[in-house]
Amino acid sequence: MENKKHCVYCGKVIETKSKEHIIQNAIGGLCVSEDICCPECNACLSKSIDAPFTKIFAPMTSKIRNFVKTHNTKSNPSYKGFAQSSNDQQVYDVVIKEGQVVSSKKFSQVHKCDASKADWTILASCFDLDNDSYKNGLSKMAFNFALQHSVSIDLLKDKIAIKTQNDKVIDVKFKFQVIPFIALNPLDKYIELNTPMLLYHNLILFNENNQLWCYIDLFNTFQVYILLTDKWDSNQEIYRSYLQLLQQIDRDMPDLKNLDVKDIYILAAQYGVEPIADMKEFCKSIANVVQKRSLISNMADIISQKLSDDYFPTGKMEDMTPEEISFRLESLRFYFDENDRLKYGLYRKETLVNGKNFEIVSYPQWINKLSGEGAINLTDYTYAKFYRLVNYLNEKRDNSTKEVQ
Template identity: 25%
Template sequence: MSKSMNKCYLCGKEFDDKDVKKHDEHIIQQSIGGNLTVNDILCSSCGSKLGNEVDVPFVKIFEDIATRLDIKQDRKGNNQSTKSVKGKMGNIDVVWKDFKVSPVKPFHLYTIDKRFVIIYANEQTAESYKSKKVKKEINENLLNQIFIKSKKLKWLNEVKILTLKDFQYQFSEFCRKPEVIICDDIDGLVKFPFNMDNKAFKKGLAKIAIGFASSFGVEREDIPLVLNIDKNTNEAKIHDKILAIPFYPLGVIDELIEVQKNEFEHYPFHNLILFTIDYDPKVSKGKKVLICYIELFSTFEWYVILNEEYYGDSIYEFYAQQILKKDDYKVEFGRRYYKERNIWLNSLGITEEYINKKIKNQKSKMLSKLKWSQKSSIPLITQQADIFLNLMCCFGIEHEIIQEETIKQKYKFDFEGYIQNTVSGINNQVLIFKDKEKFSHINNDITKFLNNKDIVATYNNVLSSFEEHQNLRKNFFLFYSLDEEENEIFLINSFRVFYYKEGKLKNYYSELLDNFQLFQNDGSLKDYNHKKMYMLEKHIFQENIKQKIKK
């Protein structure tokens, strides 16, 4: 992060490493896969307080999604117990666990021709249910039906409608028991509920936005729309009512990205953008709007307004990370590490101060667990123990920090490069779409692109007229400029901030604020959010299939 705050944004007290200790804060909550941590924006007391008051109800909203995506909440630990998620298949309660979906209570169904009976249950209960319930039912049904059918078949034979051979065949067919099939996975037929607690959700977004802004040195006094500071005590609290605006793709580039985002690399991911929008410089005297764009799981996209009268420097800072679990690996510490220690630490952004703090904390924990005998020579033992503990802590903690930060780097990705490749890819798609016949049989990727009904419908809309062509061209130009030597350079600063419409440059903040009610009333916002959830659900289902194949 760029600037050190040196004080807690909630209580306003300066860190002193005694009464006001620094807290390792996850900007995006760790329970939903967040990796970005800072240790100079909250004290331990306030960090714990916000964890209980804000984080717990916030992450509960995403608990089912995080579990089904197999998000590893603690990258250091490998002994997590497997969680389960409840869902519905019609009126039947089901549970997701270990990438399989099974009913809470076993049930069975017969096929139309009665040749098979399918038991839906998990492995633990299926066999018991089969012997106690299904087999018993099959035998009872068979005895009852044999008595009835045998009379009918005998009569048909006696009146010469059936030959003896036909009679024997039909009777043997009827006496055949249905084959029992056990199905311990009904994924794909199930709907998982998503319960939104609006107040908890917006408070959680506000905490993310405050943390991200604070990590770049934005003062607590400069985010009044999310943080209320008591003038008497100097203590702050997160507002109950947050000005948060849901994202909706008004710009053509954003529209083309969102309709196929699940086809792009890194999906699903978390993304944060802290930026300012300048008012008219002729009249504003430096006044700006300070905003944090938050995107979780590539699905929940919101703008949190921090300050509508911000006079600080212009900002455009971003962070992005993948969510899907990667195979963690063990860092090997050989002689080379100790020769190149500073290079390792600098490349991972680890400071000596951070290492020493961790060592001090670990040492305190270990000392508190030691019980000294009253008859012992306390000064001598304390001195020996101190040397021993220092060696243990220095050796273990530093390696643990290196391991943890190395794993974090695996999840982080070059967001600017991602947007550049995405915008460039859309430009190529436009060329392909304009000449579909020529490109349609070149390779499977192009065929897949041209067969996607949603993408084709979107391209038909954005290329429907000369004016729309010009609009698309202007939106592409937002991302490119020329340097002094007239070489083309990519500019990310317009992403999620500006777009062109009807020949005019517009900003998302003003347009979404002005048109929010319209988008709600006509159903377009609801429809967009449903499509995003469907996209995520489809991806989770596909990822679960991959895990099943691995097993």
């Protein structure tokens, strides 16, 4: 007898299974769970949270080559966003309506002309962290990921406001604290800003004493921490990561057309695909599963791959102070083992602080502390990440960067 699950929103027993994407399907999320919610609540959240959230990313997903899944929704009423001007290649805050830039205060100041008449590449509307759609979508993702890793709903539910009407859930709001990520040590700065662009989504669930956090990195650009609870049992260490690439690697696809029927069945069994009578459809579903599987990667593999000799760039080391060099070296030793492989359990959880003997601190707490004191500027880093994505998607790649193999 299968143990029946309860819907986390309405509390009813889940009689009919429905697939809940941990990362929203429209932005390429491949991982699903059928144990989180009932079909009614799934539909409700998909409309109230997922649709407005994924719309933010529509201008980007449409530009990604070999993107796995794309539902492009049409742009709706005006919203604040970012766009790159073809006049000077700069990114400006703009107001967008029906897929067109209608105004930009800064652009008009600089160029003394009407922004709606200029030529723009629209990017996204993600940097407004007070944007409820953005916060809610990220919060739901962190919440889903925690549930998938058996975090009890009882620990999380006091931060979820559920509105019901006639015994039905009509609206859900997440009230988790959202903190933007900013690279604080030389190794993270190097990985994020100086290595070749590689599109992925990355989630890391971890505890720091009694705080349970989820680090989210979407498109390797939009990076935040979500504080899920501060009532976590500090004796129970947790660290779980999920990383998926967003662009299909062609060479990983098996050539099904040239396989014997017998080998097709073997492949299907390996990937857990049920045989069906229609051979063409059968091959299609095998290809689909193989494709998805090849995109889900080990986080340590991907991050370790990024480390190269450029981390200690020849010719530039002379310009660094001894303190800078030792901060570089200590950060490397902190995250990577002697074989230059990422150590499990530390990445994005903790960081070293330059200064007295390289103190180890909680990454999100330190960001929170520094930004509270006005000691760091969140915008510069966020913009730098954003420029990289924009240039990558527009194929204006820096020739000095190498493609990751």
